[in-house]
Amino acid sequence: MTALLLLHTSPVHVPVFDALRDRNHPGAVLRHLVAPELLDRARAAGPESVAPALRALLAEAGANAGAEAGAGFGAVLVTCSTIGATAESLAPALGVPVLRVDRPMAAAAVRAGTRIAVLATVESTLAPTRELLAEEAGERPVSIRTHLVAGAWERFEAGDTAGYLARVAEAVGAVTDADVIVLAQASMAGAADLVTGTVPVLSSPAPGLAAGLAASLATRSAP
CATH class of the missing domain: 3.40.50.1860 (Rossmann fold)
Structure with missing residues (x-):
């Protein structure tokens, strides 16, 4: 097969x-x-x-x-x-x-609203994700704001998955004025289950x- x-x-x-x-x-x-x-x-x-x-x-x-x-x-x-x-x-x-x-997630994000907040835990992910969202948006006007979750990646590298996801969820809760929140890395997906807000939180896996x-x-x- x-x-x-x-x-x-x-x-x-x-x-x-x-x-x-x-x-x-x-x-x-x-x-x-x-x-x-x-x-x-x-x-x-x-x-x-x-x-x-x-x-x-x-x-x-x-x-x-x-x-x-x-x-x-x-x-x-x-x-x-x-x-x-x-x-x-x-x-x-x-x-x-x-x-x-992350392409299907990006396509869903630009359909969900014009104000998109992107969270990442490594800086190298921010530019590729922004470019992907702009590509998927095409002619649709969107506002893309990026946020680096400070201190999270160190926890990931140390094997502290719970602490890593908690830090990401905390950063999601701090986002204001967004129609949709994008978790830029597959490793961040579990944080969506820890968030209780009303803004949609999208992950890629x-x-x-x-x-x-x-x-x-x-x-x-x-x-």
């Missing part, structure tokens, strides 16, 4: 997406590839700097999958928002769809996984 390949820059995402698969897409086949060095490089030298390593990594994954009967993948879902745009640009060379996990599986199925069904 053709699988969806998920590229992560942290191993914490693997059980998150497996749980979403089990809940919303039972029977779907996911393959996980974890490469934390890509985010380290992107934060140090910019997202474009990871293109050669990312291309080689995905090409190797495709070659390895092709060597195993029935183990190929029909699409790639990149769960790191910082390198998402760079990854999308590699699709023609790889010959399969390459999707960034669930809609991103649905889009990735749809793309993989379309590839498998193509003649």
